[in-house]
Amino acid sequence: MHITCTPPCKFEFCWLCLGAWSDHGERTGGFYACNRYEAAKQEGVYDDTEKRREMAKNSLERYTHFYERWATNQSSRQKALADLQQMQNIHLEKLSDKQCQPESQLKFITEAWLQIVECRRVLKWTYAYGYYLPAHEHAKRQLFEYLQGEAESGLERLHQCAEKELYSYLNVDGPSKDFNEFRMKLAGLTR
Structure with missing residues (x-):
């Protein structure tokens, strides 16, 4: 790990050896490469510190992984809500005219979009649940990840x-002759 920071710096210590900047210079390998850290690491001085840093890094990466997926599903849910509004306000009337069907017969489309919105909400919170699943419960985690994957796959098809x-x-x-097949498919995926 190399942190490039030159004095005067807002940090008053070296990120590698955690020593004061005032103790650094050409004799320690320069400000960009701290050889105090490498020498101390070889002697085993930083083993515990390194383990803590690695654990902190892994913890942050894990949190970021789950948060990004939570946030992605949240934004997808917001977009699905906007798409639902657009479908209800604009597209249903147009579809009714094109397919020669009353809007009451197109209720299955609105139901599908409502299901998409709800599925996005549920999937969003599965990432919060997954974050708190204990790491030592491997079987539970595997089942959870499998079910989560199946839910995501079904939602993507819908x-x-x-x-x-x-x-x-x-x-x-004009009207499509296979519109009724589409109706059955979308209603089935919604169920």
């Missing part, structure tokens, strides 16, 4: 169908 496949029916000139 989202793909409700978003991309639906838009193909919005961009046609």
Whole structure:
């Protein structure tokens, strides 16, 4: 680990050996490479310190992993809510006209989007749950990760169908003969 920091610096110590900057210079390998740290490390002086640093680094990486996925699902949920509003306010009427179906018969689309929003909420909180799962309970963690993966996979299939496949029916000139198959597929994925 090399931290490039030159005096005068807001830090008053070397990040490598944790010694004072005033004790550093050409005799310690320069400000950019502290050979005090390397010599002390070889003598075993920093073993406990290194272990604590490594544990802190791993803990931060683990937290970041779970938080980023939590935040991604939160933003995906917000986008799904916006897409639901757009679907209800704009696209359902257009789809009703294109497919020659009353809007009451297109309720399955709104239900699918409501399910997507709810699934994003649940998935978001699975990452908080996963963060607090004890590391020593390997079987529980494996089952949890498997179920979480299955939930994500099912949600992605539903989202793909409700978003991309639906838009193909919005961009046609007349009613599609396979719209009822799409209805059954989307309703099945929603269930």
